[in-house]
Amino acid sequence: MIEGILIGLQTALSFKNILMVMMGCFFGTIIGMLPGLGPMTAIALMIPITYGFEPSTGLILMAGVYYGAVFGGSTSSILINAPGVPGTVATAFDGYPMAQQGKAGKALAIAAYSSFAGGTISAIFLLFAAPSLSKISLAFRSPDYFALMVLGLTAVSAFSSKGQFLKAMMMVILGLMLATVGQDSLSDITRFTFNNMNLTDGISFVLIVMATFAMSEALTIILKAKDPSRATEQISLSQLGSIKLDKDERNKMLKSIPRSSVLGFLIGVLPGAGATIASFLAYGMERNYVNEEEKQKFGKGSVHGLAAPETANNAACSGSFVPLLTLGIPGSGTTAVMLGALLGFGIQPGPRLYMTNPEIFWSVIMSMYIGMVILLILNLPLIPYIARVLATPRNFLIPLILFFSVTGIYLMSFNNFDIYLMIGIAVVATFLRLYNFPMPPLILAFVLGGLMEENLRRSLLISDGSFNFLWDRPLTAIILVFTISIISWQAYKSFKK
Amino acid sequence: MFKTIKTIISALFASILLLSTTTGSFAIDKLHFVIGGGAGGGWDGTARGTGEALTKAGFLKSASFENMSGGGGGKALAFMINTKPENTILVQSTPLVLRSITRHKGYVKDGGSGVISYKDVVPIAGVIGDYGAIAVAKNSPFKNFKDVVAAYKKDPSSVKMAGGSVRGSMDHLIGALAFQEAGADPNKVIYVPYDAGGKALAGLLSGETQILSTGLGEVMGARDQVRIIGITAPKRVSDAPEVPTLKEQGFDVQFVNWRGFFGPPGMSGSMKKEIAKMLGDVQKTPEWEAVRKRNAWVNIYNPDKKFVKFLEKQTEEMTALMKKLGVI
Numbered sequence: 001m002i003e004g005i006l007i008g009l010q011t012a013l014s015f016k017n018i019l020m021v022m023m024g025c026f027f028g029t030i031i032g033m034l035p036g037l038g039p040m041t042a043i044a045l046m047i048p049i050t051y052g053f054e055p056s057t058g059l060i061l062m063a064g065v066y067y068g069a070v071f072g073g074s075t076s077s078i079l080i081n082a083p084g085v086p087g088t089v090a091t092a093f094d095g096y097p098m099a100q101q102g103k104a105g106k107a108l109a110i111a112a113y114s115s116f117a118g119g120t121i122s123a124i125f126l127l128f129a130a131p132s133l134s135k136i137s138l139a140f141r142s143p144d145y146f147a148l149m150v151l152g153l154t155a156v157s158a159f160s161s162k163g164q165f166l167k168a169m170m171m172v173i174l175g176l177m178l179a180t181v182g183q184d185s186l187s188d189i190t191r192f193t194f195n196n197m198n199l200t201d202g203i204s205f206v207l208i209v210m211a212t213f214a215m216s217e218a219l220t221i222i223l224k225a226k227d228p229s230r231a232t233e234q235i236s237l238s239q240l241g242s243i244k245l246d247k248d249e250r251n252k253m254l255k256s257i258p259r260s261s262v263l264g265f266l267i268g269v270l271p272g273a274g275a276t277i278a279s280f281l282a283y284g285m286e287r288n289y290v291n292e293e294e295k296q297k298f299g300k301g302s303v304h305g306l307a308a309p310e311t312a313n314n315a316a317c318s319g320s321f322v323p324l325l326t327l328g329i330p331g332s333g334t335t336a337v338m339l340g341a342l343l344g345f346g347i348q349p350g351p352r353l354y355m356t357n358p359e360i361f362w363s364v365i366m367s368m369y370i371g372m373v374i375l376l377i378l379n380l381p382l383i384p385y386i387a388r389v390l391a392t393p394r395n396f397l398i399p400l401i402l403f404f405s406v407t408g409i410y411l412m413s414f415n416n417f418d419i420y421l422m423i424g425i426a427v428v429a430t431f432l433r434l435y436n437f438p439m440p441p442l443i444l445a446f447v448l449g450g451l452m453e454e455n456l457r458r459s460l461l462i463s464d465g466s467f468n469f470l471w472d473r474p475l476t477a478i479i480l481v482f483t484i485s486i487i488s489w490q491a492y493k494s495f496k497k
Numbered sequence: 498m499f500k501t502i503k504t505i506i507s508a509l510f511a512s513i514l515l516l517s518t519t520t521g522s523f524a525i526d527k528l529h530f531v532i533g534g535g536a537g538g539g540w541d542g543t544a545r546g547t548g549e550a551l552t553k554a555g556f557l558k559s560a561s562f563e564n565m566s567g568g569g570g571g572k573a574l575a576f577m578i579n580t581k582p583e584n585t586i587l588v589q590s591t592p593l594v595l596r597s598i599t600r601h602k603g604y605v606k607d608g609g610s611g612v613i614s615y616k617d618v619v620p621i622a623g624v625i626g627d628y629g630a631i632a633v634a635k636n637s638p639f640k641n642f643k644d645v646v647a648a649y650k651k652d653p654s655s656v657k658m659a660g661g662s663v664r665g666s667m668d669h670l671i672g673a674l675a676f677q678e679a680g681a682d683p684n685k686v687i688y689v690p691y692d693a694g695g696k697a698l699a700g701l702l703s704g705e706t707q708i709l710s711t712g713l714g715e716v717m718g719a720r721d722q723v724r725i726i727g728i729t730a731p732k733r734v735s736d737a738p739e740v741p742t743l744k745e746q747g748f749d750v751q752f753v754n755w756r757g758f759f760g761p762p763g764m765s766g767s768m769k770k771e772i773a774k775m776l777g778d779v780q781k782t783p784e785w786e787a788v789r790k791r792n793a794w795v796n797i798y799n800p801d802k803k804f805v806k807f808l809e810k811q812t813e814e815m816t817a818l819m820k821k822l823g824v825i
Contacts, residue, residue: 044537048549051791137701183569188665188692190602196576197568197603271699283634327702328718330695337537339695339718344791350721400824413535413566454692461689462657 001037006126006356009361011056012370017363019059020053021371032075035082036408039069040334047341056360060367061340067119067317067368069377071274074310076109079104079389079399082214082408087313089209089447090283092156093440094298094305096217101238101301104387109243109380110253110303111310114260116376118311121261122268122318123368130361131351136269142458143469145272147479149452152277153445154486155284158305160299161436168441169473175239175445178203184456186461198417205276206404207422208446210405212439215426218401220433221394240391241384249303252294256286256307260346264312268319268380271331275316277451280444282312288486299440311401318368325349421496467483516709521630525771526558532575533570540570543635543771544588546788547776549626554673554784563821567598568603574613575606581761586621586772591667598788599665599825615808619764622773623799623807624780625789628669629671629711629750631743632690642746645708646679646809649686653740657687659706661694661715665824670815671729671752673822678748684822696765698723712736712754717793729753734795753797757804773800 011017021420024416031042043062046217050058073084078095091111098107127202181192193199217359218334245253260282287298297306317434323329328349342349353361366395389397409418429439463469502816525813528551530544540565547558565573570592577587596604599616604613633639639648640788649656660668665727669690689706691697694715702722709716713728725741728734729752743750758776760769779785791797799807819825 004724041536044541048545051787138699141705142700169552185692186663188599188601188663193602195605197571197605200568200571200601200603201566240515272696323699327699327722329699329702329721330718331691331699336693336695340542340792343718343793346790347505349718350722352721380663414564415567415572417567458689458691461687464654 001128003359004362005366007359008366009357012060012366013075013481017367018370021059021367022374023373024061024064024376025045025068025071025371027068028065029072029454031065032069032072032084033390035076035404036206036411036491037205038085038334038412039066040332040337041340041412042069042150043334043337047337047344049346051339055342055347055357056363058341058345059338059364062341063321063364063367064371066085066334066338067314068375070313070317071112071115071119071379072175072332074115075108075379075386076113076404077307078107079386080214080397080404081217082401082405083206083209086209086408086447087279087317088114088310089213089443089492090279091306091313093147093215093283093309094300094302096213097299098301098306099198099390103301104253104390105239105241105243105383106245106249107301107306108383108387109245109305110249111381112376112383113253114257114310116364116372117257117373118261118264119318121258122265122315123372125191125265126318126321126365126368129324129325134351135324135395136266137323137327137329139273139475140270140272141473141476142455142462143473143476144479145270145434145451146272146455146459147470147476147483148277148281151479151483151486152281152284152448153452154483155280155287156444157288157490158284158295159440164436164438167437171439171441172445175442176449178208178442179446179449179451182435185450186457195354196417198277198415198421202450203421204412206448207418208407208425209443210409211422212429212442214405215422216429216433216439219430221398221426222227223430223434225394241387243380245385251302253307254277255289256304257311257348260286260308260311261397262274264315266318268316268331269322271323271329272451272455273312274320274332276447278316278319279309280447282308291490292477295375299438310397321364325353325364326351338447344444397496399479419435423433429458437492475483513670525584525775527584528557528560528772529561529582530562531582531585531587532562532564532572533573533587533589534564535564535566539592539756539799542792543590543625547588547758547790548778548786550782550788551775554782554812556779566605569601570709571596571603571613572600574604574618574739577759577761578613580618581625581763582652586758586760587618588756589615589618589759591754591811594672594808595665595815595819596665598812598816598819612810615759615805617715617758618762619769620801620804620808621758621760621769622776622801623778623797623804625794626732626753626755626797627712627714627795629667629674629752629754630711630716630740631672631675631727632709632711632716632723632725633707634704637707637724639708639725639726640678642675642743642748645726645807646676646681649676653681653685656708657689657706658743659664659689659691659697659700659709659711661711663690663695664688665755665819665822666690666712668694670818671712672708673818674729674752674775675710675727675743675748675750676742677818677821678750679772684817696801713740714793724771736793736795755797755799755807757799770801 073088074091077083077088077092081096083089264278267273330339459469551557677683726741
């Protein structure tokens, strides 16, 4: 292995490859910051350019764009509540409230440090354990994924404190309902499309997020313009841009990072999950770790609530290279595009990749360390300037947010209908917000609902219609028992009050 | 405003692809490609790759691209039919045939009076294709498709077949065709759908299912983990010479997932012929070969009338099979 690391270092440290990491990270960050455009589109457009490069150089560039986008995506989540990539949606839950409290610089810094730590720690896992980790990729079957999604839904409790329980549950149900729109995942039947072909592909996750977060937030601000509590909000610029964390904040972040790295990485290794699921799970799990006082802060600008998903999404991003390189299985659209590019280079992924092309495997991992350092250097000094976005007068900022939401969605599908749909959902969401309905449970249910249904029905299909699959496999049973104990613990606590 | 953004973006793509300037005059010197899906998908790769080869090899001065998602490609089809744009071609593939048979919502005409099929646009040529493949895990007891059929005949529920898309999709039909040819009732084969080829592959390797039915391209990346026990090609393919065909095992199953180009209704015969010829000629150039190799495509050139005949035959075969499967 030492030999492999040396080969990897040698390849990764060549002038051209360092340049590629820098380029990849730079473009990735920009693409990540722009709402709508994701790493998959960027990488797909990049393939013709990478052809003619060495395979390792091409992969280093594409990997850089991928984790750069997940790194950069947190910026728009925190500043304008418009997640740049799906993996950074959970970042907005606590990052945006934090920015609203005048701590935008701190929030961005926590996101940058957490992303850096998540990416670096998981690259270490990748370095030492990638071959054996491929077993984890294949250990999960449909019943286990189903159980995992149910576990993920318990994160809803993070938003249901203080008499909000019923409202949070109603939003969960609305999210689950929205997830059923479109072509059924198992048969060719379309559901709730009202014979409109624009709905047959379902509602896109990014669209829901942009409508319920960025757009409806902007609309709420407009509607509440005369609200004295908001108008008097005067955030001083120096405070906004400060990236210095106090001791308490640093300690909290350092506590969240290790556990979220491990969780995020493991979820990333699973081909049926990915960075988005990892960030939601990490967010929910983090709330179970912290003490009662800290729990109340979740959703209102908690350091734990920001650090956990930010660490996990970057860790998951590195984790997704395990099934890609050791098994040839892409877990997401982005890794599928990368697999296509690898095959185009004439590289056969699999356990033999270490023997046939050791330089590729090791240099990609090595380049991840370099990339993480570059991203940190690239992002940290810029934070005080980027944070000033919030100092823009509301009269300018809000039209800009609306503009970026609309163009972002249009650039994803080039379909006008999506714009109308987004505006419609945003209007409904704005009304719900005015009546204090929380939006994150809807998002959580929407993203988990589709996967939950699909895996449940597939499990039933495989077990010939019997529900035995719930306890047939130890893994499924363990996850479900864990889920039940979390729920009962929460119920017991609220009952005791 | 959006039109301008669209133009700026198309212009940007066009300029990226216009790396080499070419001289000479052409009857058709620029083409606009309409893509019914997002960037990074199969249609997108086919259109952009073909456009790139055509411009680099000097057949075209410029190629521009437009992504138009919605209705699983139905939106782009409707755009071609309703606006009849000039110098514009649409990329499509086997789902055009399958979705018109299943009367898929995205392929139903406004008002629901009929279904959009290949007959509503002008078939120009099929350019590339992917054969279907049946694969098992490396440690599977099944060595060839005969073993699978034998196990199935003993106990139909012992063989569960994974695929990367819904019931009635191409992945399902590939496997069903093979079982039908082997004299088994394709409707009794338990088909387990996943939402992407990669996830179906993970399902096979985790032991959840016993066989995987999908496109050959989907399993090429995992040849270290899976054994491909049969492909739906007439003869072995050069990119994977060790893989046997189903035909040589005594099951005469042939299926091609084609990808090709279509013109708007009313496209003139001479224009159609010229584009078809161009798409054929470009396949002999090194520029095309570079694109083909990069994407691991299989050249299956099928122009004009031959293409129409092929589409007719595929529609007929698939209608019969889907009726048997009860998906229509």
